[in-house]
Amino acid sequence: MTNGRDHRIDFFRGLALIFIFWDHVPANPFAQLTLRNFGFSDAAEVFVFLAGYAAVLAYGRVAQRDGYVVACLRILRRTWVLYVAHIFLLTLLMGIVFVANNHVETRDMVREMGLEYFVGNPQQALADELLLRFKPNLTDPLPLYILLMGALPLILPILLRNAALAIGLSIALYLMVPLLGWNLRAYEGGGYWYFNPVAWQLIFVLGGAFALHTQRAPIAKNPIRPIWQQPLFLVAAAYLLMAGVITVLWKFPDVHNALLPTALAELIYPISKTDLSPVRLLHFLALAYVVAKMLPTSLYWLDNWPVQQTCRMGRYSLEIFCLGVLLAPLADMANALADDAWQMRVITALLGLGLMLLLSNWLELNKRLGSPKAARMVEV
Template identity: 30%
Template sequence: MTRHAELDALRGLLLVLMTLTHLPTRYSAYSSQLFGFVSAAEGFVFLSGLVAGLVYWRIRQSQGEAALRQRLRRRAWQLYGVHLALLLFLFTVGAALGHFGERPMLRNLLSFYFEQPLVALWAGPLLLYQPPLLDILPTYIVLLLATGFWMRLAARRGWATALGLSLLLWAFAQLHGRAWLLALFNRATGDTVPNLPLPVLGYFDDFAWQLLWVSGLWVGHLLAEGRGQELRPRPALAWAAIGATAFALAWFHRWLPPSLGLPVVDAEFWLQWVDKVLLRPLRLSQFLLLAVSLACLSHWLRPVALAAPGRMLAGLGRASLPVFSVHLLLVLLSLGLIQQEEVPLSAPAELALVIGTLAAMAASAWRHGRRGTLSHPGALRAA
């Protein structure tokens, strides 16, 4: 299958930004706020859904439902295996560093594990306990397993029905549906299973974030059927989206004069309108504006993706699973470098950490690319 270099390069760029955000360095303050109210995670989930829609819709059309379910299960098991390996590393090496090495960041990361180790050991493999940083792959696994349902619904009832149901699930999340379901689970299990607090379920509310994935599936389906031109906005809408995106960025970074009377982005405003956990309305709206703006610039993205820096980013994007796994492993190890919570690393140490991590990710992508070229030349994978 033909690769889309610009999609690979965008995913690679988002992987780099997420890595800079997760590493305990001063650079995280810049990478996490680059897009204003929106982070790199939203773009990565959407693009992953897009690539999944592009690949798996073709598989469904050419090989049928049974082949689609088999491919989805195989990919989900692969992701689950990676997640279990990372959990094992965190519960052993990470816990030892945090406890015996007295590393506060690792201890905070594993606070529930240290408080209730037996519960963590069974809830972790069941994807109920998701420590910070290790909550992204479980979300991806759930979204991937649901892909067959969304495609079947879209094929039978149309994408309007699928997107409408997805929007209802997002609204359920805004009403704190996940907390309500957890309360039901805790009441139903009673004394037989220790109660699970809401934070252990992971940072991302799957009921909210599935909207990005399903939207990506829809766009991928259009690309798979050669209908990508339907995504191009009209010039008036394009300029409106670009202008609104610039306005939101200026508002976020406080470049606009106070005389405009815009709401102050304080903690209360953030939780109500921009909260990342629930993918609140303002965050979702700005992501939509950014997506439309990028769609307007799509004819410029491919030449950039084919240039040398773009090819390096595209290599990371093509090998997103091994690269993401290496990034998580190195981020967890880097947290063990922080001896006191308020004392950061020195500037040279931070720079060496960033360069070393990115180099390891690039080496992983290069190895994956060589192996993929030898075994499946020209293949496009929904990683």
């Protein structure tokens, strides 16, 4: 942790943004390397968990230092920034998709991106866009983030006073999804939110609670047992291994159906991303626990160039996420125009990653040039 910022969080958030971009490009060969290929959860859980971690860590300090009212004002200001970014993102995305659709004759990219509603009813679609009800494909995480940040002034004081109570209330709300089917409606005829905020708020709250735990955790006086002697670690690792095997077997349906016991299949399926199925939730929690346990205690691993660049992307997560959303249909268009040749798929995946790196470095440079120290140097 440097200057009050945990660069490990930046690293994993940057990694999640890379995975999200690669997952958003159809038939992208690098998408075979992302989390969704090795377990029940994917980069979305990582993104939401770390969003909760970073938000509670940052605004919790503000609340303790400057008071709850100041923290609320800053949270609402950040929420407004996210909302404005969402509106601009949708505008740019629709323009890109319409241009791409005019050039790609073999596919209907407007339909694939979920923009038929806008084409058929533009006035109502714009109104629903402002109300976060109309969300074309690829944009769903941002409205969820906006809603969770908007609710943070209600969550934060409970977390700061009694994290266990906050988690208990969050779990109770999560249980309303399987018990009562709670979710928010999308636009008329558009069903419900793809990321059910009633369910996904639990990941956000757990991230915030973990942030507070890491700040308050006492330094262990007794020697810590090796991880292979810790029962919880072994259980979590075994669950990850089982989930990984099952996920790999999805590519071989006949083998999957032959090997997976019927009772186990009935227990875990269907695995809903929308409602954050328990097996997805448990998989992510197991993954987070195992990774946290296996991370080196020293921070030297953060000093190499690829990790630093990934951290930089995580530091500017909003801008990088928006760029990734815009690059995905452009990459898809380029791939389609090249008859989906594997060489073009590789080029677009790496070029998109390069542009994300370029933007993060430009933002970092711009921030440094705008700092008071840099301003004084320019004046001299």
